[in-house]
Amino acid sequence: MPRTLLAVHAHPDDESSKGAATMARYADEGVRVVVVTCTGGEAGEILNPAMDQPGVLERMPELRRQELAKALEIIDVTAHHWLGYRDSGMADSETNGHPDAFANADLEEATGRLVAIIRAERPQVVLTYDERGGYPHPDHIRTHEVSVAAFEAAGDPGRFPWAGPPYQPLKLYYHATFSRERMEQIHQGAVARGIESPFAEWLERWEEEDDGFPEPVVTAQVDVAAWLGRRRDALIAHATQIDPNSFWFAIPDEVVAEVYPWEDYTLARSLVTVPDRETDLFEGIDSDGNPVT
Numbered sequence: 001m002p003r004t005l006l007a008v009h010a011h012p013d014d015e016s017s018k019g020a021a022t023m024a025r026y027a028d029e030g031v032r033v034v035v036v037t038c039t040g041g042e043a044g045e046i047l048n049p050a051m052d053q054p055g056v057l058e059r060m061p062e063l064r065r066q067e068l069a070k071a072l073e074i075i076d077v078t079a080h081h082w083l084g085y086r087d088s089g090m091a092d093s094e095t096n097g098h099p100d101a102f103a104n105a106d107l108e109e110a111t112g113r114l115v116a117i118i119r120a121e122r123p124q125v126v127l128t129y130d131e132r133g134g135y136p137h138p139d140h141i142r143t144h145e146v147s148v149a150a151f152e153a154a155g156d157p158g159r160f161p162w163a164g165p166p167y168q169p170l171k172l173y174y175h176a177t178f179s180r181e182r183m184e185q186i187h188q189g190a191v192a193r194g195i196e197s198p199f200a201e202w203l204e205r206w207e208e209e210d211d212g213f214p215e216p217v218v219t220a221q222v223d224v225a226a227w228l229g230r231r232r233d234a235l236i237a238h239a240t241q242i243d244p245n246s247f248w249f250a251i252p253d254e255v256v257a258e259v260y261p262w263e264d265y266t267l268a269r270s271l272v273t274v275p276d277r278e279t280d281l282f283e284g285i286d287s288d289g290n291p292v293t
């Protein structure tokens with residue numbers, strides 16, 4: 001059984017902003033990498049001034065499919081699936097009410113769709129967002145709920161019998177991408193090298209606007225120093241969403257590789273025994289995809 005990593009994301013571009021370098025690394029190491037995108041990103045606005053041209057907004061769904069295809073190629077993703085819902089838009093926006101919006105999806109139905117994909121792809125490792133969605137977008141929170149429910153149901157022969165033979169993934173992780181610790185270290189690394197850091201203001205605001213949520217608990221750090229370029233290119237492929245001149249790209253990859261070469265994760269469920277701190281998402285799983293005994 002080949003080693004397979006499956007990442008569930010809310011919109012086209014999320015696969016590039018969360019865990020892209022990890023996926024590129026595993027793809028290079030011969031792991032099958034599968035991405036599920038829950039919505040088409042239809043509610044996306046033009047976030048890159050260079051793309052703010054006549055006709056672009058009208059073609060958003062088509063453009064976002066093209067951008068995603070390009071990003072998946074850069075990351076070297078083996079297979080991609082749409083879950084088939086509509087982008088709900090940001091909280092309290094008009095698009096929230098659309099009947100096909102992911103935020104309004106029946107949880108059981110959406111879970112069944114993801115269970116069918118998990119049973120067909122047979123990943124040992126599943127990646128998704130934490131309880132608050134990584135950030136509070138209704139589709140991200142829904143992605144968390146559906147992923148956790150599908151992880152629990154996929155191995156149960158009594159659930160969704162139409163969705164293929166039962167299969168139980170071994171590990172479920174949450175992305176822990178946006179931690180204060182990470183931002184602070186990159187900020188300090190940049191300042192120490194005489195680079196103007198765009199994070200200073202953000203870190204200050206972070207202090208003031210305590211939203212009451214605890215920082216993610218990082219249990220796994222994957223060294224992606226050699227894959228930061230692929231992450232950058234995958235992000236830039238999302239031309240309507242990502243401004244290549246934005247502060248996200250202000251700190252050179254060489255600096256990031258020196259001061260914070262990791263992508264961070266929280267182990268949420270595991271059916272295999274693993275140490276408290278991991279450096280490999282397949283820890284406890286052998287090269288044939290079976291639990292290490």
Ligand SMILES: [Zn+2]
Nearest residue numbers: 010011014137
């Ligand atoms: Zn998103």
